[in-house]
Amino acid sequence: MAQSSQKINMADVARAAGVSMAxxxxxxxxxxGVSEATRRRVLxxxxxxxxxxxxxxxxxxxxxxxxxxxxxxxxxxxxxxALLEGLESVLRAADLDVLLxxxxxxxxRHDFFHxxxxxRKVDAVVVLAFPVGEEEQRRLExxxxxxxxxxxxxxxxxxxxxxxxxxxxxxxxxxxxxGHRRIAMIAAVDPDQPDEVQPSGRSNAYYAALRDAGIPVDxxxxxxxxxxxxxxxxxxxxxxxxPEPPTAVxxxxxxxxxxxxxTLRRAGLRVPDDIxxxxxxxxxxxxxxxxxxxxxxxxxxxxxxxxxxxxxLRGEETEHDVVVPTQLVIRGSTAPPRG
Amino acid sequence: MAQSSQKINMADVARAAGVSMAxxxxxxxxxxGVSEATRRRVLxxxxxxxxxxxxxxxxxxxxxxxxxxxxxxxxxxxxxxALLEGLESVLRAADLDVLLxxxxxxxxRHDFFHxxxxxRKVDAVVVLAFPVGEEEQRRLExxxxxxxxxxxxxxxxxxxxxxxxxxxxxxxxxxxxxGHRRIAMIAAVDPDQPDEVQPSGRSNAYYAALRDAGIPVDxxxxxxxxxxxxxxxxxxxxxxxxPEPPTAVxxxxxxxxxxxxxTLRRAGLRVPDDIxxxxxxxxxxxxxxxxxxxxxxxxxxxxxxxxxxxxxLRGEETEHDVVVPTQLVIRGSTAPPRG
DNA sequence: GGTCGTTTCGGAAGCGTTTCCGTTCCGGAA
DNA sequence: TTCCGGAACGGAAACGCTTCCGAAACGACC
Numbered sequence: 001m002a003q004s005s006q007k008i009n010m011a012d013v014a015r016a017a018g019v020s021m022a023x024x025x026x027x028x029x030x031x032x033g034v035s036e037a038t039r040r041r042v043l044x045x046x047x048x049x050x051x052x053x054x055x056x057x058x059x060x061x062x063x064x065x066x067x068x069x070x071x072x073x074x075x076x077x078x079x080x081x082a083l084l085e086g087l088e089s090v091l092r093a094a095d096l097d098v099l100l101x102x103x104x105x106x107x108x109r110h111d112f113f114h115x116x117x118x119x120r121k122v123d124a125v126v127v128l129a130f131p132v133g134e135e136e137q138r139r140l141e142x143x144x145x146x147x148x149x150x151x152x153x154x155x156x157x158x159x160x161x162x163x164x165x166x167x168x169x170x171x172x173x174x175x176x177x178x179g180h181r182r183i184a185m186i187a188a189v190d191p192d193q194p195d196e197v198q199p200s201g202r203s204n205a206y207y208a209a210l211r212d213a214g215i216p217v218d219x220x221x222x223x224x225x226x227x228x229x230x231x232x233x234x235x236x237x238x239x240x241x242x243p244e245p246p247t248a249v250x251x252x253x254x255x256x257x258x259x260x261x262x263t264l265r266r267a268g269l270r271v272p273d274d275i276x277x278x279x280x281x282x283x284x285x286x287x288x289x290x291x292x293x294x295x296x297x298x299x300x301x302x303x304x305x306x307x308x309x310x311x312x313l314r315g316e317e318t319e320h321d322v323v324v325p326t327q328l329v330i331r332g333s334t335a336p337p338r339g
Numbered sequence: 340m341a342q343s344s345q346k347i348n349m350a351d352v353a354r355a356a357g358v359s360m361a362x363x364x365x366x367x368x369x370x371x372g373v374s375e376a377t378r379r380r381v382l383x384x385x386x387x388x389x390x391x392x393x394x395x396x397x398x399x400x401x402x403x404x405x406x407x408x409x410x411x412x413x414x415x416x417x418x419x420x421a422l423l424e425g426l427e428s429v430l431r432a433a434d435l436d437v438l439l440x441x442x443x444x445x446x447x448r449h450d451f452f453h454x455x456x457x458x459r460k461v462d463a464v465v466v467l468a469f470p471v472g473e474e475e476q477r478r479l480e481x482x483x484x485x486x487x488x489x490x491x492x493x494x495x496x497x498x499x500x501x502x503x504x505x506x507x508x509x510x511x512x513x514x515x516x517x518g519h520r521r522i523a524m525i526a527a528v529d530p531d532q533p534d535e536v537q538p539s540g541r542s543n544a545y546y547a548a549l550r551d552a553g554i555p556v557d558x559x560x561x562x563x564x565x566x567x568x569x570x571x572x573x574x575x576x577x578x579x580x581x582p583e584p585p586t587a588v589x590x591x592x593x594x595x596x597x598x599x600x601x602t603l604r605r606a607g608l609r610v611p612d613d614i615x616x617x618x619x620x621x622x623x624x625x626x627x628x629x630x631x632x633x634x635x636x637x638x639x640x641x642x643x644x645x646x647x648x649x650x651x652l653r654g655e656e657t658e659h660d661v662v663v664p665t666q667l668v669i670r671g672s673t674a675p676p677r678g
Numbered sequence: 679g680g681t682c683g684t685t686t687c688g689g690a691a692g693c694g695t696t697t698c699c700g701t702t703c704c705g706g707a708a
Numbered sequence: 709t710t711c712c713g714g715a716a717c718g719g720a721a722a723c724g725c726t727t728c729c730g731a732a733a734c735g736a737c738c
Contacts, residue, residue: 026687059693061725063726077420078417101437285597349695400722401696
């Protein structure tokens with residue numbers, strides 16, 4: 001009696017519901033041209049038989065894959081993971097499957113864009129916090145799918161991100177407001193990304209803020225390092241070794257700031273009494289370590305991107321450049337300069 | 340001359356190479372029964388036409404999907420992300436695609452195991468740090484695919500993880516060795532997982548270590564909270580409010596430990612001078628915050644699981660229960676108790 | 679009652695592979 | 709020379725769906 005639960009196909013469903021495959025297909029896909037009664041019957045039968053369409057066959061016959069590729073440069077860093085988490089949640093709610101592609105390092109990157117492994121496999125690709133070069137854009141186009149970006153670039157594609165320059169200004173202005181005039185910047189670049197696509201908003205903010213405050217730039221107070229806590233620590237050491245160290249440090253990210261703080265602590269300096277430190281992102285540990293920072297809504301950016309994608313897949317219009325707001329979060333790592 | 344690069348199929352390749360589709364297919368799949376010369380010719384033509392097989396058609400006709408599902412209870416927590424990162428890297432290297440399923444919260448969990456959205460879509464599923472209940476096992480079986488576990492359970496499936504109890508002992512023994520006798524434990528449970536599948540090794544270690552040291556258990560020194568830094572902070576507050584606070588705290592994870600430290604700092608207590616704190620995991624920020632901890636190789640566990648999966652998919656034997664070693668990392672948050 | 683427009687539904691042609699069976703070809707053994 | 713076994717290759721039947729196109733059914737309207 002009970003059918004081997006493994007091999008039921010749409011034909012079985014159709015037969016059991018007393019309709020043709022064409023109708024069954026339409027019913028299951030919520031397509032136009034099926035009476036409500038019929039649709040319900042088909043759906044019921046399908047449920048009964050615990051039938052699931054074969055995505056392969058479906059796709060092969062012309063339907064969508066129901067899959068979207070997500071390309072990320074990092075997975076285990078909080079920022080990217082949180083972005084991914086937001087994105088995945090809305091995509092999965094829409095019954096889309098998420099194919100994860102971790103493109104790590106320049107070489108890997110080249111390989112990815114050359115082989116285009118997602119080709120023919122997905123309906124769309126989302127690039128997360130992943131600046132795409134021009135040549136790479138051209139390759140992407142080859143996939144012939146819709147493309148969306150989130151968390152870090154103004155792309156030719158619909159995208160959502162924060163305004164890095166504004167975020168940087170919020171951090172800098174806080175420091176300036178507190179009365180600091182000798183402010184250092186620890187700029188972080190991603191060693192896994194080609195130079196030409198590194199975003200520069202957070203750096204620009206530094207110079208702009210200083211200019212607006214009428215403070216001359218002292219290039220010795222600017223250190224550029226690879227992204228990371230240890231690198232932030234190194235940068236801080238470099239900063240401390242100068243004849244006239246800064247009274248405040250503006251770090252491009254919380255992790256970098258945390259590294260800087262470690263160096264300060266080990267040097268016997270107190271934060272914020274001796275030196276103020278501010279980061280960007282509002283990483284979860286920022287709260288645990290009382291780090292003043294500029295919060296950006298990360299998960300939300302992922303969700304937003306997901307919703308934009310759904311719009312597009314549904315054939316609707318969607319915004320092109322969404323900028324989500326950032327917000328200064330004052331905690332215990334900043335204070336007015338001494339004396 | 341140049342064909343519309345979009346619509347070439349295997350038939351085109353076969354024709355261009357002067358062979359039948361059967362042969363072309365065999366050649367492209369490195370199958371048995373094709374002369375080396377022919378294979379090379381086919382491959383060359385395919386490359387020339389920049390042909391890629393249609394995974395849908397391939398699968399439909401009987402091949403494998405080339406996809407594996409990864410089920411995780413959290414994405415943005417470092418531990419899970421790192422596991423995922425390791426896994427993804429080896430899977431992708433083997434040209435397998437990773438389908439990400441974030442199963443978050445009990446309800447979501449039930450939905451997942453009920454609908455089995457990965458059904459018919461993958462060759463295998465990897466459950467990451469995701470204790471699977473018995474009923475759920477039965478459902479999983481329904482998918483008719485191979486299953487592997489990593490990072491946190493001794494499952495009926497091949498799996499890789501650390502020994503939680505040993506890790507806990509390493510932490511406790513360190514505290515005991517330093518001379519602490521009044522040691523508190525902040526136990527963390529995952530609110531998103533059903534109670535019956537919560538692992539208990541780290542808690543067991545606490546009691547066992549105390550017993551072996553001949554120290555009676557004071558249940559007021561054991562606080563159980565939901566996983567998280569804030570919760571760790573709360574737990575610490577509770578611990579401090581006792582008539583006779585502990586001299587050392589053993590936290591189930593680094594994030595929890597960090598939360599505890601925040602409470603201590605705010606209470607004006609010094610770590611490790613007044614109270615020692617130890618965590619487990621060696622989260623990247625542990626290094627930045629000088630937290631003593633027990634390191635577990637997270638990414639490696641993911642990689643290992645990936646390799647095991649490849650073995651199985653290749654039809655080879657593989658180990659069933661892999662236990663990777665943990666290691667005490669002494670930093671600045673632990674010291675002998677005062678006077 | 680006939681004509682026509684709408685809906686609802688069914689037949690059947692693909693979609694691009696894999697693989698089961700054969701068939702052909704070739705060298706060596708008898 | 710004949711026969712035979714194995715390697716190399718081809719024909720064609722699935723695989724499970726979507727969708728084009730046309731048929732049927734059903735009212736509405738003249």
